[in-house]
Amino acid sequence: MTTADPAVHQAVLPTPRGPVSAAVVEALRAGPPADLPSHVSADPYGEDLQLALHVCYELHYQGFTGVSDEWEWDPELLRFRATLEQVFLDALRHDVPGGVDVGGVLDELLVEPVDAVGVSHYLRDQGEWWQMREYLALRSVYHLKEADPHAWVIPRLRGRAKAALVAVEFDEFGGGRGDRMHSRLFADLLVGAGLDDGYLRYLDHVPAEMVATVNLMSLCGLHRSLRGALVGHFAAAEITTAPSAARMAKALERLDAHPDCVEFFTEHIEADAVHEQVMRRDVIGDLLAREPGLAESVVFGVQATELLEQRLGEHLLGAWTAGRSALLLPL
Numbered sequence: 001m002t003t004a005d006p007a008v009h010q011a012v013l014p015t016p017r018g019p020v021s022a023a024v025v026e027a028l029r030a031g032p033p034a035d036l037p038s039h040v041s042a043d044p045y046g047e048d049l050q051l052a053l054h055v056c057y058e059l060h061y062q063g064f065t066g067v068s069d070e071w072e073w074d075p076e077l078l079r080f081r082a083t084l085e086q087v088f089l090d091a092l093r094h095d096v097p098g099g100v101d102v103g104g105v106l107d108e109l110l111v112e113p114v115d116a117v118g119v120s121h122y123l124r125d126q127g128e129w130w131q132m133r134e135y136l137a138l139r140s141v142y143h144l145k146e147a148d149p150h151a152w153v154i155p156r157l158r159g160r161a162k163a164a165l166v167a168v169e170f171d172e173f174g175g176g177r178g179d180r181m182h183s184r185l186f187a188d189l190l191v192g193a194g195l196d197d198g199y200l201r202y203l204d205h206v207p208a209e210m211v212a213t214v215n216l217m218s219l220c221g222l223h224r225s226l227r228g229a230l231v232g233h234f235a236a237a238e239i240t241t242a243p244s245a246a247r248m249a250k251a252l253e254r255l256d257a258h259p260d261c262v263e264f265f266t267e268h269i270e271a272d273a274v275h276e277q278v279m280r281r282d283v284i285g286d287l288l289a290r291e292p293g294l295a296e297s298v299v300f301g302v303q304a305t306e307l308l309e310q311r312l313g314e315h316l317l318g319a320w321t322a323g324r325s326a327l328l329l330p331l
Contacts, residue, residue, distance in 0.1 A: 010065045011200035014055065017208075018048025020084070024055050027077065028067045034076040040083050044091035045311065047328075049084055050208040050215060056081040057218035061145055062199055085219055092216075096303035100295040102232075102288065105302045106280060109239045119313045120247035122320065129255050131320050134327055136193050136261075137202040138316075142214045143186035144199050147172035149214075152221035153230045157283075158290060164282030165231070168238070168275045185264045192258030195331075205327045209312040216304055228294035231287060232301025235279040240309075242273040 013029065016022035020042050027034040042049040058064065059072045071077060099105070123132055147169055154166060174180030187197040196202070203211075220230035245268035252262045288295055319326035 009198060010063055011058070011198070011203065013064050013067065014051060014200075014203045016048075017051045018042065018046075020048045021052040021055065024052045024077075024080070028055070028064065028071060031068065032070070032074055032076075034074060034080070036076060036080040040080075040087060042087065044087045045208060045212055047208040049087060050211040053081070053084045053088065053215045053219075054203070054211050056084070057215060057222070058200070060218070060222065061148060088212075088215065088219065092304045092307065093300070096300060096307055098296065098303070099299050102284060102295050102298050102302075105299050106235060106239060106284075109236060109302070109306070112243070117317075118244075119316050120244045120251070122317060123251040124247040124254070127251055127255075127320070130331075131326075132251065132255060132257070133193055133195060133331055134325060135316070136190060137195055137331060138206050138210050138327065140186065140190060140195075140197075140202050141200065141206050141210060142217075144183050144197070146182040146186065148183075149217035149221040150230060150234050153227050153234075156224050156227040157231075157287065159286055161231075161283045161286040161290070164278050164286070165234070168234075168278055168283075171271055171275065182264070182267070185260075185267060188260040189264040192260035202327075205329045205331070207315060207326070207328055209308070209315040213305075213308045213312060216308055220301060226297065226301075228287070228291075228297025229301030229304065231279075231283060232298035233305045235276075235284055235298075236302045236305040238275040238279050242269050242276070245269045 013025050014021075016025050020037075020040055023036050027036060040049070055064075056077065059067070059069075059077075063069060063072075119135065123135065127135075150165075150172075151169060154162060154169070157165060170176070172182050174182070174184065178184060190197040217230070217233060220226040220233060245265040249262050249265040249269065252265065284298060288298070316326045325331075
């Protein structure tokens with residue numbers, strides 16, 4: 001099943017979730033010069049701050065309908081975004097253990113408790129179709145731009161680390177085939193599940209727990225000082241995706257989903273198992289051989305990724321086991 005490229009049509013500005021996101025959205029609607037607060041007081045993981053950050057970051061991706069491309073580098077908006085970023089970063093750094101043992105934190109990702117019950121376990125074993133559709137809509141906020149945030153780290157790397165990461169990205173972008181790009185496969189998945197494949201179509205539905213996971217990638221990608229963290233994030237994602245994708249494929253088969261839904265996940269099972277080794281040996285190994293001082297940043301990227309994914313998983317399972325929607329706006 002092939003539909004029109006979801007990136008052709010820009011997203012519309014989302015509905016604000018508080019004074020901080022309202023200030024950003026209203027500024028973009030009104031046009032420069034921006035009139036933005038000089039200080040921010042908001043929950044670093046909350047709906048308001050996370051949506052505000054996401055809107056700022058989206059100006060570096062596909063942008064919004066009716067919003068000038070000139071906003072991307074508007075000094076006042078960048079100043080305001082930096083304030084939001086610092087609040088988010090400070091919280092993440094406070095809430096992860098830190099350290100410099102890169103091998104140790106990566107090894108931990110390979111060990112899954114026998115009694116583990118994550119989102120993919122739940123969907124595989126007992127999830128209902130409405131819960132699966134919520135999960136797919138929620139993940140669309142990232143997967144319709146899959147691997148784009150990680151591309152920003154390419155010019156920040158050198159040697160074997162750069163070449164190896166580009167090889168992984170080449171696979172993510174379909175090996176040169178537009179119809180095989182992972183973002184394209186996810187768009188087909190959405191259509192197969194009876195969902196809208198429009199870019200950021202479900203942003204107003206998606207809670208902060210999911211938005212934060214995407215914001216972490218954008219934050220690390222847009223700052224050279226966080227290049228180690230972005231590599232750590234990418235490695236963590238590749239290590240954990242293959243087993244999770246296998247469970248998701250089984251869940252979709254159990255629910256008798258359209259083959260396009262299953263294909264997205266089966267594509268990731270083998271590919272990401274290979275990518276895991278490339279990221280650990282060729283990307284991180286070479287990066288730290290050149291810049292050993294980045295070990296702490298790599299560890300931070302891995303731990304921050306796990307922290308935000310854990311928060312997301314707890315939100316989803318808490319809602320679903322209580323029989324309610326995990327989205328802000330049910331489908």
